[in-house]
Amino acid sequence: MRAMVTGAAGFxxxxxxxxxxAEGHHVVGVDNLLTGTKANLAHLASSAKFEFVEKDITxxxxxxxxxxxxxxxxxxxxxxxxxHGVETLMVGSYGTRExxxxxxxYNAGFLHTSTSECYGDPxxxxxxxxxxxxxxxxxxxxxxxxxxxxxxxxxxxxxxxYGADTHMVRIFNTYGPRLQIRDGRVISNFxxxxxxxxxxxxxxxxxxxxxxxxxxxxVDGIMRLSRSNEHLPVNIGNPQEFTxxxxxxxxxxxxxxxxxxTFQALPQDDPKQRKPDITRxxxxxxxxxxxxxxxxxxxxxxxxREHVELRDPATSSKA
Ligand code: UDP
Numbered sequence: 606m607r608a609m610v611t612g613a614a615g616f617x618x619x620x621x622x623x624x625x626x627a628e629g630h631h632v633v634g635v636d637n638l639l640t641g642t643k644a645n646l647a648h649l650a651s652s653a654k655f656e657f658v659e660k661d662i663t664x665x666x667x668x669x670x671x672x673x674x675x676x677x678x679x680x681x682x683x684x685x686x687x688x689h690g691v692e693t694l695m696v697g698s699y700g701t702r703e704x705x706x707x708x709x710x711y712n713a714g715f716l717h718t719s720t721s722e723c724y725g726d727p728x729x730x731x732x733x734x735x736x737x738x739x740x741x742x743x744x745x746x747x748x749x750x751x752x753x754x755x756x757x758x759x760x761x762x763x764x765x766x767y768g769a770d771t772h773m774v775r776i777f778n779t780y781g782p783r784l785q786i787r788d789g790r791v792i793s794n795f796x797x798x799x800x801x802x803x804x805x806x807x808x809x810x811x812x813x814x815x816x817x818x819x820x821x822x823x824v825d826g827i828m829r830l831s832r833s834n835e836h837l838p839v840n841i842g843n844p845q846e847f848t849x850x851x852x853x854x855x856x857x858x859x860x861x862x863x864x865x866x867t868f869q870a871l872p873q874d875d876p877k878q879r880k881p882d883i884t885r886x887x888x889x890x891x892x893x894x895x896x897x898x899x900x901x902x903x904x905x906x907x908x909x910r911e912h913v914e915l916r917d918p919a920t921s922s923k924a
Pocket of ligand 1: 682778789790791792794795804807808809813815849871875876
């Protein structure tokens with residue numbers, strides 16, 4: 606098949622492109638490089654089956670006939686989407702519409718990457734797909750949360766009114782090689798800080814929880830969902846739940862770093878807990894994560910070692 610991946614130059618997009626190419630498909634990657642980078646696709650430069658189109662997807666475009674649209678385009682880390690708030694709302698509304706229009710035009714399958722942020726600061730734990738969420742519609746995170754929730758509504762409308770073959774994954778925190786070193790996320794920050802010997806910055810008291818999914822598990826879930834007949838959202842994430850203090854400790858143990866843990870102010874509307882209920886993914890897709898946090902961090906560490914700028918080489922040899 607010929608597949609289009611929007612957000613192809615991002616962390617997850619580039620891994621999805623790799624998985625599609627590995628299955629023998631042709632891939633058109635589209636990205637405006639707002640938060641993605643061509644470096645994530647550099648290894649595909651000589652691939653005859655991969656094309657790259659530099660394009661902001663919020664205005665109409667056409668890459669020719671495609672059999673499948675994977676819509677991943679959006680800033681995704683809290684730091685990035687708060688810097689690019691309006692762009693995030695635009696890509697989650699106009700951008701999703703343009704991607705849906707392409708799927709409709711060519712009668713192509715469509716998969717959208719939604720988010721656990723749809724659940725906001727959840728009052729139900731763990732979060733099943735049936736939970737409607739606890740979202741502040743005007744808070745600092747709303748640029749992302751409401752863009753993603755609008756996308757979901759628009760996709761359901763294309764499915765209901767036009768019979769589009771749509772799929773939606775609600776992605777929980779995912780990490781691995783090619784994460785932006787400076788995206789401000791917890792795994793990126795803690796790994797970089799540990800390798801540089803800098804203080805580990807826990808926001809709040811560190812009792813808030815997240816559940817971290819290794820990127821190969823996430824891509825496997827996305828591929829399975831894309832081939833399924835399921836049109837309602839499906840959570841894909843690793844249900845093993847960690848406090849941020851425990852996460853910091855895992856990273857200190859892994860790196861052997863002597864960084865100190867420090868506590869800083871908790872950002873506004875930072876969810877207190879997050880853990881996917883993956884019953885639907887398991888029953889519908891036969892999916893469950895294979896890689897736990899310790900193993901996934903060990904698989905991620907070489908990328909950070911290679912890309913973190915070490916301020917003091919003496920520190921790096923210790924870390
Ligand atoms: N966090 C932290 N220190 C950091 C970066 C993040 O304690 O240097 C916390 C953040 O406050 C949140 C959790 O880690 O509670 C996950 O944050 P992240 O930005 O990775 O993603 P989120 O799940 O909030 O979208």
